[in-house]
Amino acid sequence: MRSSSTLSQALSGTVSAPGDKSISHRSMIFGAMASGTTHVTGLLEGADILSTASVMQALGATITRTGDGAYTIEGCGETGLQSPDVDLDCGNAGTGVRLIMGACAGYKLRATYTGDESLSSRPMNRILDPLRAMGATATAEEGGRLPVILDSDGQLKPLTYTPPVASAQVKSAVLLAAVNTVGVTTITEPIPTRDHTENMLRAFGAKVEVTQKNGANVIRLEGPVTLKGTNVNVPGDPSSAAFMIVAALITPGSDITVENVMMNPTRTGLFDCLTEMGGHVRPTNFRKSGGEVISDIHVKYSKLNGITVPPARAASMIDEYPILAVAAAVAKGTTIMDDIGELRVKESDRIKATVALLAENGVDVTELENGIKVTGGDVAGGGVVVTHHDHRIAMSALILGLVANAPVSIDDGAMIATSFPTFFDVMTELGANVMAGEAR
Numbered sequence: 001m002r003s004s005s006t007l008s009q010a011l012s013g014t015v016s017a018p019g020d021k022s023i024s025h026r027s028m029i030f031g032a033m034a035s036g037t038t039h040v041t042g043l044l045e046g047a048d049i050l051s052t053a054s055v056m057q058a059l060g061a062t063i064t065r066t067g068d069g070a071y072t073i074e075g076c077g078e079t080g081l082q083s084p085d086v087d088l089d090c091g092n093a094g095t096g097v098r099l100i101m102g103a104c105a106g107y108k109l110r111a112t113y114t115g116d117e118s119l120s121s122r123p124m125n126r127i128l129d130p131l132r133a134m135g136a137t138a139t140a141e142e143g144g145r146l147p148v149i150l151d152s153d154g155q156l157k158p159l160t161y162t163p164p165v166a167s168a169q170v171k172s173a174v175l176l177a178a179v180n181t182v183g184v185t186t187i188t189e190p191i192p193t194r195d196h197t198e199n200m201l202r203a204f205g206a207k208v209e210v211t212q213k214n215g216a217n218v219i220r221l222e223g224p225v226t227l228k229g230t231n232v233n234v235p236g237d238p239s240s241a242a243f244m245i246v247a248a249l250i251t252p253g254s255d256i257t258v259e260n261v262m263m264n265p266t267r268t269g270l271f272d273c274l275t276e277m278g279g280h281v282r283p284t285n286f287r288k289s290g291g292e293v294i295s296d297i298h299v300k301y302s303k304l305n306g307i308t309v310p311p312a313r314a315a316s317m318i319d320e321y322p323i324l325a326v327a328a329a330v331a332k333g334t335t336i337m338d339d340i341g342e343l344r345v346k347e348s349d350r351i352k353a354t355v356a357l358l359a360e361n362g363v364d365v366t367e368l369e370n371g372i373k374v375t376g377g378d379v380a381g382g383g384v385v386v387t388h389h390d391h392r393i394a395m396s397a398l399i400l401g402l403v404a405n406a407p408v409s410i411d412d413g414a415m416i417a418t419s420f421p422t423f424f425d426v427m428t429e430l431g432a433n434v435m436a437g438e439a440r
Contacts, residue, residue: 002437003394003413003424005401010253010301011430015244016260017236019044019069021419022168023262023292025095026200027232028052028073029103032061033179034204035077036229043069043234047418051091055100058084059111075229080107080154080180087112087147092119092347092389092418095169098127099197101150102173105136106180106223108154112147118347118389120146126165127173134159134177134185158183158223165342166315168193168266171219175201175208181223189217193315194266199291203230235294236260238267239319239392240420245271246323247399247432248299249279250330256430259296260289269317271297273324277304277331306333306376314340321372322354322396328374329363330403338371348388357385357397361408382406391415395423398434413437 381404
Protein backbone atom coordinates (compact mmCIF):
# COMPACT_ATOMS: atom_id res chain seq x y z
CA MET A 1 0.00 0.00 0.00
CA ARG A 2 2.07 2.90 -1.30
CA SER A 3 1.15 6.18 0.43
CA SER A 4 2.36 9.78 0.21
CA SER A 5 2.15 13.25 1.71
CA THR A 6 2.57 16.74 0.29
CA LEU A 7 3.16 20.27 1.53
CA SER A 8 0.30 21.18 3.87
CA GLN A 9 -1.50 24.32 4.95
CA ALA A 10 -1.85 25.01 8.67
CA LEU A 11 -3.22 22.14 10.76
CA SER A 12 -6.06 22.84 13.18
CA GLY A 13 -8.56 21.05 15.35
CA THR A 14 -8.87 18.80 18.36
CA VAL A 15 -8.24 15.05 18.14
CA SER A 16 -7.75 12.19 20.59
CA ALA A 17 -4.70 10.01 20.83
CA PRO A 18 -5.37 6.31 20.14
CA GLY A 19 -5.18 3.91 23.06
CA ASP A 20 -1.72 3.27 24.46
CA LYS A 21 -0.10 0.27 22.84
CA SER A 22 1.93 -0.79 25.89
CA ILE A 23 -1.06 -0.76 28.24
CA SER A 24 -3.31 -2.40 25.65
CA HIS A 25 -0.91 -5.38 25.38
CA ARG A 26 -0.69 -5.68 29.14
CA SER A 27 -4.45 -5.50 29.67
CA MET A 28 -4.92 -8.57 27.44
CA ILE A 29 -2.12 -10.53 29.11
CA PHE A 30 -2.94 -9.63 32.73
CA GLY A 31 -6.66 -10.15 32.18
CA ALA A 32 -5.98 -13.63 30.77
CA MET A 33 -3.79 -14.56 33.77
CA ALA A 34 -6.22 -13.22 36.39
CA SER A 35 -9.09 -14.82 38.24
CA GLY A 36 -12.50 -13.44 37.36
CA THR A 37 -13.50 -10.85 34.79
CA THR A 38 -11.52 -7.91 33.43
CA HIS A 39 -13.29 -5.12 31.55
CA VAL A 40 -11.13 -3.07 29.17
CA THR A 41 -12.16 0.20 27.52
CA GLY A 42 -10.18 2.42 25.16
CA LEU A 43 -8.16 -0.51 23.82
CA LEU A 44 -5.96 0.16 20.81
CA GLU A 45 -7.49 -2.12 18.18
CA GLY A 46 -4.31 -2.34 16.13
CA ALA A 47 -2.94 -5.49 14.53
CA ASP A 48 -0.32 -6.03 17.25
CA ILE A 49 -2.86 -5.92 20.06
CA LEU A 50 -5.25 -8.21 18.21
CA SER A 51 -2.37 -10.68 17.77
CA THR A 52 -1.79 -10.63 21.53
CA ALA A 53 -5.50 -11.15 22.20
CA SER A 54 -5.60 -14.11 19.82
CA VAL A 55 -2.59 -15.71 21.53
CA MET A 56 -4.11 -15.29 25.00
CA GLN A 57 -7.26 -17.00 23.74
CA ALA A 58 -5.14 -19.90 22.45
CA LEU A 59 -3.69 -20.14 25.97
CA GLY A 60 -7.15 -20.58 27.50
CA ALA A 61 -8.67 -17.14 28.16
CA THR A 62 -12.06 -16.08 26.82
CA ILE A 63 -11.93 -12.63 25.23
CA THR A 64 -15.09 -10.96 23.92
CA ARG A 65 -15.36 -7.66 22.04
CA THR A 66 -18.32 -5.70 23.43
CA GLY A 67 -17.92 -2.42 21.49
CA ASP A 68 -15.36 -0.07 19.96
CA GLY A 69 -12.22 -0.55 22.06
CA ALA A 70 -14.24 -2.43 24.68
CA TYR A 71 -13.45 -6.01 25.68
CA THR A 72 -14.36 -8.48 28.42
CA ILE A 73 -11.74 -11.04 29.45
CA GLU A 74 -12.57 -14.17 31.46
CA GLY A 75 -9.20 -15.09 32.92
CA CYS A 76 -7.68 -18.50 33.54
CA GLY A 77 -7.15 -17.81 37.26
CA GLU A 78 -6.09 -20.75 39.42
CA THR A 79 -6.41 -23.16 36.49
CA GLY A 80 -3.64 -21.23 34.80
CA LEU A 81 -2.65 -20.70 31.20
CA GLN A 82 -2.64 -23.97 29.24
CA SER A 83 -0.31 -25.45 26.63
CA PRO A 84 -1.84 -24.47 23.28
CA ASP A 85 -2.78 -26.85 20.49
CA VAL A 86 -1.27 -24.53 17.87
CA ASP A 87 1.84 -22.40 17.43
CA LEU A 88 1.43 -18.95 18.97
CA ASP A 89 1.61 -16.49 16.06
CA CYS A 90 2.44 -13.08 17.50
CA GLY A 91 2.45 -11.29 14.14
CA ASN A 92 4.61 -8.17 14.41
CA ALA A 93 4.10 -7.71 18.15
CA GLY A 94 7.53 -7.48 19.80
CA THR A 95 6.09 -6.37 23.13
CA GLY A 96 3.42 -9.03 22.92
CA VAL A 97 5.71 -11.99 22.29
CA ARG A 98 8.27 -11.02 24.92
CA LEU A 99 5.72 -10.39 27.68
CA ILE A 100 3.73 -13.51 26.79
CA MET A 101 6.86 -15.67 26.99
CA GLY A 102 7.50 -14.27 30.46
CA ALA A 103 3.93 -14.92 31.56
CA CYS A 104 3.89 -18.48 30.19
CA ALA A 105 7.20 -19.39 31.83
CA GLY A 106 5.51 -19.28 35.23
CA TYR A 107 3.10 -22.09 34.32
CA LYS A 108 3.53 -25.76 33.48
CA LEU A 109 3.31 -25.06 29.79
CA ARG A 110 5.03 -25.72 26.48
CA ALA A 111 4.51 -23.48 23.47
CA THR A 112 6.09 -22.53 20.15
CA TYR A 113 6.20 -18.80 19.39
CA THR A 114 6.27 -17.53 15.81
CA GLY A 115 5.87 -14.17 14.10
CA ASP A 116 6.05 -12.36 10.79
CA GLU A 117 9.26 -11.67 8.88
CA SER A 118 10.04 -8.53 10.86
CA LEU A 119 9.43 -10.06 14.28
CA SER A 120 11.38 -13.18 13.32
CA SER A 121 14.47 -11.04 12.72
CA ARG A 122 14.46 -9.56 16.22
CA PRO A 123 16.55 -10.92 19.15
CA MET A 124 14.80 -12.84 21.92
CA ASN A 125 17.75 -13.98 24.07
CA ARG A 126 17.42 -10.86 26.19
CA ILE A 127 14.16 -12.42 27.40
CA LEU A 128 15.12 -16.07 27.19
CA ASP A 129 18.37 -15.79 29.18
CA PRO A 130 16.74 -14.66 32.45
CA LEU A 131 13.86 -17.10 31.95
CA ARG A 132 16.41 -19.90 31.52
CA ALA A 133 18.13 -18.71 34.72
CA MET A 134 14.77 -19.12 36.49
CA GLY A 135 14.50 -22.72 35.24
CA ALA A 136 12.64 -22.60 31.93
CA THR A 137 13.97 -24.42 28.86
CA ALA A 138 14.11 -22.52 25.59
CA THR A 139 15.35 -23.26 22.10
CA ALA A 140 15.53 -20.66 19.36
CA GLU A 141 16.87 -20.05 15.88
CA GLU A 142 20.39 -18.67 15.42
CA GLY A 143 20.87 -15.40 17.28
CA GLY A 144 17.99 -16.16 19.64
CA ARG A 145 15.34 -15.53 17.01
CA LEU A 146 11.87 -16.93 16.37
CA PRO A 147 10.56 -19.56 16.19
CA VAL A 148 11.16 -20.13 19.91
CA ILE A 149 10.07 -23.22 21.83
CA LEU A 150 9.65 -22.40 25.53
CA ASP A 151 9.00 -25.19 28.01
CA SER A 152 8.49 -24.82 31.76
CA ASP A 153 7.54 -27.19 34.56
CA GLY A 154 5.92 -24.32 36.43
CA GLN A 155 8.47 -24.59 39.26
CA LEU A 156 10.71 -21.62 38.55
CA LYS A 157 13.29 -20.24 40.95
CA PRO A 158 13.17 -16.58 42.01
CA LEU A 159 15.81 -14.43 40.35
CA THR A 160 17.97 -11.47 41.28
CA TYR A 161 18.71 -9.77 37.99
CA THR A 162 20.17 -6.63 36.44
CA PRO A 163 19.19 -6.49 32.75
CA PRO A 164 22.21 -5.77 30.48
CA VAL A 165 20.10 -3.31 28.45
CA ALA A 166 17.52 -0.78 29.63
CA SER A 167 14.37 -2.58 28.52
CA ALA A 168 10.87 -2.50 29.94
CA GLN A 169 10.15 -5.67 27.97
CA VAL A 170 12.91 -7.60 29.74
CA LYS A 171 11.87 -6.30 33.15
CA SER A 172 8.23 -7.10 32.45
CA ALA A 173 8.91 -10.63 31.22
CA VAL A 174 10.79 -11.45 34.42
CA LEU A 175 8.10 -9.88 36.62
CA LEU A 176 5.35 -11.81 34.84
CA ALA A 177 7.27 -15.06 35.34
CA ALA A 178 7.71 -14.10 39.01
CA VAL A 179 3.93 -13.86 39.51
CA ASN A 180 3.79 -17.68 39.70
CA THR A 181 7.23 -18.24 41.25
CA VAL A 182 7.67 -19.01 44.94
CA GLY A 183 9.96 -16.45 46.58
CA VAL A 184 11.18 -12.92 45.96
CA THR A 185 12.36 -11.87 42.50
CA THR A 186 14.46 -8.69 42.42
CA ILE A 187 15.27 -6.60 39.36
CA THR A 188 17.73 -3.70 39.46
CA GLU A 189 17.40 -1.03 36.78
CA PRO A 190 20.38 1.36 36.57
CA ILE A 191 18.32 3.35 34.05
CA PRO A 192 14.60 3.32 34.91
CA THR A 193 12.28 2.20 32.10
CA ARG A 194 8.53 2.57 31.62
CA ASP A 195 6.73 1.25 34.69
CA HIS A 196 3.38 0.19 33.22
CA THR A 197 3.87 -3.42 34.31
CA GLU A 198 4.47 -2.42 37.93
CA ASN A 199 1.42 -0.13 37.87
CA MET A 200 -0.82 -2.76 36.30
CA LEU A 201 0.37 -5.52 38.63
CA ARG A 202 -0.78 -3.35 41.52
CA ALA A 203 -4.12 -2.72 39.80
CA PHE A 204 -4.59 -6.51 39.53
CA GLY A 205 -3.83 -6.99 43.23
CA ALA A 206 -0.10 -7.75 43.36
CA LYS A 207 2.28 -6.07 45.80
CA VAL A 208 5.23 -4.60 43.93
CA GLU A 209 7.91 -2.79 45.91
CA VAL A 210 10.11 -0.20 44.19
CA THR A 211 13.01 1.43 46.04
CA GLN A 212 16.04 3.50 45.07
CA LYS A 213 19.63 2.41 45.57
CA ASN A 214 22.59 4.36 44.20
CA GLY A 215 20.36 6.02 41.62
CA ALA A 216 18.93 2.71 40.38
CA ASN A 217 15.40 1.36 40.69
CA VAL A 218 15.17 -1.87 42.69
CA ILE A 219 11.91 -3.73 41.99
CA ARG A 220 10.79 -6.63 44.21
CA LEU A 221 7.88 -9.01 43.70
CA GLU A 222 7.12 -11.89 46.06
CA GLY A 223 5.25 -14.77 44.47
CA PRO A 224 3.10 -16.60 43.95
CA VAL A 225 0.40 -13.96 43.47
CA THR A 226 -3.20 -14.55 42.48
CA LEU A 227 -4.12 -11.72 40.13
CA LYS A 228 -7.73 -10.55 40.31
CA GLY A 229 -9.72 -9.22 37.35
CA THR A 230 -10.32 -5.47 37.32
CA ASN A 231 -11.40 -2.59 35.09
CA VAL A 232 -8.78 -1.07 32.77
CA ASN A 233 -9.41 2.24 31.00
CA VAL A 234 -6.56 2.54 28.48
CA PRO A 235 -5.17 6.11 28.22
CA GLY A 236 -3.97 7.67 24.96
CA ASP A 237 -0.58 6.66 23.58
CA PRO A 238 2.14 9.36 23.77
CA SER A 239 4.13 7.53 21.08
CA SER A 240 1.22 7.89 18.65
CA ALA A 241 0.38 11.43 19.77
CA ALA A 242 3.98 12.32 18.85
CA PHE A 243 3.17 12.26 15.12
CA MET A 244 0.34 14.80 15.39
CA ILE A 245 2.38 16.96 17.75
CA VAL A 246 5.45 17.12 15.52
CA ALA A 247 3.28 17.69 12.45
CA ALA A 248 1.75 20.77 14.08
CA LEU A 249 5.09 22.06 15.39
CA ILE A 250 6.72 22.05 11.95
CA THR A 251 3.77 23.11 9.73
CA PRO A 252 3.48 26.94 9.66
CA GLY A 253 0.36 28.41 11.23
CA SER A 254 -0.75 25.19 12.92
CA ASP A 255 -2.67 25.17 16.21
CA ILE A 256 -4.05 21.85 17.51
CA THR A 257 -4.99 20.06 20.71
CA VAL A 258 -4.37 16.35 21.25
CA GLU A 259 -6.62 14.97 24.00
CA ASN A 260 -6.22 12.06 26.41
CA VAL A 261 -2.41 11.69 26.25
CA MET A 262 -0.74 9.61 28.95
CA MET A 263 1.89 11.64 30.80
CA ASN A 264 3.74 8.88 32.65
CA PRO A 265 7.24 10.37 33.25
CA THR A 266 8.85 7.23 31.82
CA ARG A 267 7.21 8.05 28.46
CA THR A 268 7.52 11.82 28.01
CA GLY A 269 11.14 12.27 26.93
CA LEU A 270 10.12 13.44 23.45
CA PHE A 271 7.95 16.22 24.88
CA ASP A 272 10.95 17.40 26.94
CA CYS A 273 13.11 17.44 23.80
CA LEU A 274 10.56 19.34 21.72
CA THR A 275 10.13 21.92 24.49
CA GLU A 276 13.90 22.37 24.75
CA MET A 277 14.01 22.91 20.99
CA GLY A 278 11.60 25.83 21.44
CA GLY A 279 8.38 24.02 20.65
CA HIS A 280 5.02 25.14 22.00
CA VAL A 281 3.97 21.86 23.65
CA ARG A 282 1.68 22.66 26.59
CA PRO A 283 0.00 19.89 28.63
CA THR A 284 -3.28 21.01 30.25
CA ASN A 285 -6.26 19.52 32.08
CA PHE A 286 -4.34 16.89 34.05
CA ARG A 287 -6.37 13.99 35.45
CA LYS A 288 -6.03 10.25 36.16
CA SER A 289 -7.22 7.33 34.07
CA GLY A 290 -6.45 3.65 34.57
CA GLY A 291 -3.85 4.46 37.22
CA GLU A 292 -1.97 6.79 34.86
CA VAL A 293 -1.84 10.60 34.67
CA ILE A 294 -3.24 11.94 31.39
CA SER A 295 -3.59 15.41 29.91
CA ASP A 296 -4.58 17.30 26.80
CA ILE A 297 -1.68 18.83 24.87
CA HIS A 298 -1.92 22.18 23.10
CA VAL A 299 0.55 22.50 20.21
CA LYS A 300 1.34 25.49 17.99
CA TYR A 301 3.74 25.93 15.10
CA SER A 302 7.16 26.88 16.47
CA LYS A 303 10.57 27.75 15.10
CA LEU A 304 12.75 24.97 16.46
CA ASN A 305 16.45 24.87 17.33
CA GLY A 306 18.75 21.85 17.31
CA ILE A 307 19.74 20.23 20.61
CA THR A 308 21.92 17.42 21.90
CA VAL A 309 19.59 14.81 23.39
CA PRO A 310 20.83 13.51 26.77
CA PRO A 311 21.56 9.77 26.39
CA ALA A 312 19.87 9.10 29.73
CA ARG A 313 16.59 10.23 28.16
CA ALA A 314 16.57 7.35 25.68
CA ALA A 315 14.55 4.95 27.81
CA SER A 316 11.69 7.45 28.04
CA MET A 317 11.49 8.02 24.27
CA ILE A 318 13.07 5.01 22.57
CA ASP A 319 10.23 4.74 20.02
CA GLU A 320 10.18 8.46 19.25
CA TYR A 321 13.62 9.04 17.73
CA PRO A 322 12.45 8.75 14.09
CA ILE A 323 9.82 11.46 14.54
CA LEU A 324 12.27 13.59 16.58
CA ALA A 325 14.65 13.34 13.62
CA VAL A 326 11.87 14.76 11.42
CA ALA A 327 11.54 17.74 13.76
CA ALA A 328 15.33 18.13 13.68
CA ALA A 329 15.24 18.20 9.86
CA VAL A 330 13.57 21.63 9.93
CA ALA A 331 15.21 22.96 13.12
CA LYS A 332 17.89 25.64 13.03
CA GLY A 333 21.30 24.08 13.72
CA THR A 334 22.30 20.51 14.53
CA THR A 335 20.55 17.89 16.63
CA ILE A 336 22.58 14.96 17.97
CA MET A 337 20.91 11.76 19.15
CA ASP A 338 23.56 9.35 20.41
CA ASP A 339 23.91 6.19 22.53
CA ILE A 340 20.66 4.82 21.10
CA GLY A 341 21.93 1.45 19.88
CA GLU A 342 18.68 -0.15 21.08
CA LEU A 343 17.09 1.30 17.92
CA ARG A 344 19.03 -1.20 15.82
CA VAL A 345 16.89 -4.09 17.12
CA LYS A 346 13.42 -2.60 16.76
CA GLU A 347 10.97 -3.45 13.94
CA SER A 348 13.84 -2.39 11.70
CA ASP A 349 17.33 -1.02 12.30
CA ARG A 350 15.74 2.33 13.08
CA ILE A 351 19.04 4.19 13.02
CA LYS A 352 19.77 3.14 9.44
CA ALA A 353 16.13 3.48 8.41
CA THR A 354 15.80 6.98 9.86
CA VAL A 355 19.03 8.14 8.25
CA ALA A 356 17.88 6.74 4.90
CA LEU A 357 14.45 8.36 5.28
CA LEU A 358 16.03 11.80 5.70
CA ALA A 359 18.83 11.39 3.17
CA GLU A 360 16.36 10.23 0.50
CA ASN A 361 14.58 13.56 0.91
CA GLY A 362 17.58 15.88 0.85
CA VAL A 363 18.16 16.35 4.58
CA ASP A 364 21.71 16.78 5.92
CA VAL A 365 22.04 13.65 8.09
CA THR A 366 24.91 11.49 9.34
CA GLU A 367 24.76 7.98 10.76
CA LEU A 368 26.85 7.69 13.92
CA GLU A 369 28.05 4.39 15.38
CA ASN A 370 24.99 4.25 17.61
CA GLY A 371 23.17 7.45 16.81
CA ILE A 372 22.06 10.10 14.34
CA LYS A 373 23.19 13.67 13.63
CA VAL A 374 20.79 15.95 11.76
CA THR A 375 21.41 19.49 10.54
CA GLY A 376 18.15 21.22 9.78
CA GLY A 377 17.22 23.30 6.77
CA ASP A 378 15.11 23.17 3.66
CA VAL A 379 13.54 19.74 2.99
CA ALA A 380 13.69 18.90 -0.72
CA GLY A 381 11.41 15.86 -0.53
CA GLY A 382 10.67 13.81 -3.62
CA GLY A 383 11.92 10.54 -2.15
CA VAL A 384 10.34 7.12 -1.90
CA VAL A 385 11.12 5.85 1.59
CA VAL A 386 11.73 2.14 2.19
CA THR A 387 9.89 1.44 5.45
CA HIS A 388 11.27 -2.08 6.18
CA HIS A 389 7.75 -2.95 7.43
CA ASP A 390 8.25 -0.46 10.30
CA HIS A 391 5.17 1.57 11.23
CA ARG A 392 7.10 4.38 12.93
CA ILE A 393 9.40 4.88 9.94
CA ALA A 394 6.33 4.99 7.68
CA MET A 395 4.49 7.60 9.73
CA SER A 396 7.63 9.70 10.27
CA ALA A 397 8.23 9.85 6.52
CA LEU A 398 4.67 11.00 5.87
CA ILE A 399 4.98 13.76 8.49
CA LEU A 400 8.20 14.94 6.82
CA GLY A 401 6.29 15.27 3.55
CA LEU A 402 4.04 17.94 5.09
CA VAL A 403 6.94 20.44 4.97
CA ALA A 404 8.85 19.14 1.94
CA ASN A 405 9.12 20.96 -1.39
CA ALA A 406 8.11 17.80 -3.27
CA PRO A 407 5.86 14.90 -2.21
CA VAL A 408 7.29 12.21 0.05
CA SER A 409 6.15 8.64 -0.59
CA ILE A 410 6.55 5.37 1.31
CA ASP A 411 6.80 1.94 -0.24
CA ASP A 412 4.15 0.48 2.06
CA GLY A 413 1.79 1.96 4.64
CA ALA A 414 -0.21 -1.13 5.54
CA MET A 415 1.78 -1.79 8.72
CA ILE A 416 0.75 1.58 10.21
CA ALA A 417 -2.34 -0.30 11.42
CA THR A 418 -0.17 -2.18 13.94
CA SER A 419 -0.04 0.87 16.24
CA PHE A 420 -2.24 3.63 14.78
CA PRO A 421 -5.08 2.21 12.64
CA THR A 422 -6.80 5.62 12.37
CA PHE A 423 -3.63 7.56 11.40
CA PHE A 424 -4.79 8.62 7.93
CA ASP A 425 -8.25 9.64 9.17
CA VAL A 426 -6.87 11.68 12.07
CA MET A 427 -4.25 13.47 9.97
CA THR A 428 -6.85 14.28 7.31
CA GLU A 429 -9.19 15.61 10.02
CA LEU A 430 -6.44 18.03 11.08
CA GLY A 431 -6.04 19.21 7.49
CA ALA A 432 -2.84 17.38 6.55
CA ASN A 433 -2.24 16.38 2.93
CA VAL A 434 -1.66 12.69 3.67
CA MET A 435 -2.89 10.15 1.16
CA ALA A 436 -3.41 6.49 1.96
CA GLY A 437 -2.56 4.26 -0.96
CA GLU A 438 -4.50 1.32 -2.26
CA ALA A 439 -3.37 -2.18 -1.37
CA ARG A 440 -1.38 -3.65 -4.22
